[in-house]
Amino acid sequence: MIASFSDLLAAAASQPEPQRLLFLFASADGQGKAKGKQRGTLQPLMCVDKLPAELDSFRALADEADQISRDWDFVFIAGLNGANGQPPSSEDAEPHLNQMVNDLMGGHNMARYVVLDRQENPVMLQAG
Template sequence: MNIEHFDDLLRAARAQAQPQCLLLVFVQVELPEGSSEAERADFEAGQGGAMVPVMCVDLAPDGVAGFEQLRAEADGRGAAWAMVLAGALGGQGGQAPDDAQVSGALDRLVQRVQMGDIDGLVPFNRAGEALSLSAR
């Protein structure tokens, strides 16, 4: 399945044989201290920057109707965010991952994002559209 919108991810997660838990890290994009003039110019043109996690949540795919609901709930928590990075944690034996597994996975995911490692995650903008991010 091609993931072009967050709602595509929800459908894919719901279709899995084992229960899924979506792991979401909401980030703001900032210009790091000590950036060069070229990096500043790129940032002002909407390119580059560092992803700074501002909120993370786990979500059962059936726990949200779609991206509009997710965005409204995220905005209601008061943290300004520019994009959300999504991953998934699959259950086993028909059981969803337990709280300890989810908590540990979220902690590791936030650490990865802080280090700039987003391999395997799907980034979405505030409209729920999947983004293609490239490293320079």
């Protein structure tokens, strides 16, 4: 289980083919307490793809995201496999980033993504 960003980077590095990591930053709207649980809707804000070697820490990624928008509450993360020892390009990543946005907007099961909050805590989401 991925419990931290460093776990994620280690998992990406251990794959047989080079990886490109995909990040979807989202904001939470309408949060409130209902039966002791946070409720609300998630809206995609921005996407980026990076090679694991381009990432030093979660804090560095969060700071970079904050330079564009400080409105994000969660980041959804997926890995994209390369082939023949080469990582996928940013162009290869684009349709997968679009799929992440579509999954979030369509209310699809987001369990296949690692989700972290702004403090790098793993988040479990449930469909409303």
